[in-house]
Amino acid sequence: MAKGNEKVIAKLNQALEMEISGVVRYLHYAFMIMGPNRIPIQKWFHDQAQEGYQHATLLGEKITSLGGHPSLNVSKVPETKTHAAIEILQESLVFEEKALSLYYEVLHEIKEDIALEEMIRTMIRTETEHLDEVRKMLVTKNN
Template sequence: MPKLSNTVEEALNHQINQEMSGAYNYLAMASFFEGQNLSGFAKWMHRQRAEELDHAMRLFRYLIDRGGQIDLAAVEKPRIDYKSVREVFDTALAYEQNNTKLINDLYALALNENDYATQSHLQWFVDEQVEEEKIVQDVLGLLDVAGDNNSALLVLNRQLAEQEDSGGA
């Protein structure tokens, strides 16, 4: 199998950083919810954090398996000054939408470089991003239904706490 091009290797390293940054941001979001005594929302964010770490490690392992060089970059300090549950989930959706764009760009780069192995590997990430955006949108939809009703928010908090690790709201 041919060695990765420098361009693909750099892009994979950038995506590893993006996934690590996502994990760090989800950890910050979880800390916001812990501080608000919303342990169900915190648990949901911790699950997302674990998924982002898994994504980074999948890319890390792939890069190593292809003979690439890992180049870990600094992770930016995450935002912690949220004002509401809704604002946290709006931020999570924006992150996932940006991550989808980055994955799609990386997939297009692999296609352009005729790197079929990387393209095949990235297909899982393309599919995963559909799920990632949907589960955040599902929670946002439930927050819309709850509105300003604190009792409904507490019910949603309990539902999120009871969810299995497979995702979905």
């Protein structure tokens, strides 16, 4: 491991574990969505799982580029046994907020690696967009 990268690599590994758990989480959610809005919500969850896979791939490649070893751990995915669409979306909101917070932690550890900084800023933008979408999906009344 390259000297000075330990903190960044540790944070990137946390993000990797989170993204892999997101793949599991969103696939499970896609399987469990039922009802008249199943198709668009299921598609959105499948898209989220695919994006988690893509993010995990980017993170793993960056970890090895920095001289680190990608984690084999997966952040715990709780089984709440609540599978109503609104409850799943609320769980997604909490998960996306944690992801955004973690990416800001990674950003604060980056020193002079502009490529890594831009990659993390892109992930921050993406997570922010996810939060916006989940919040919109959770609106139940017209204003």
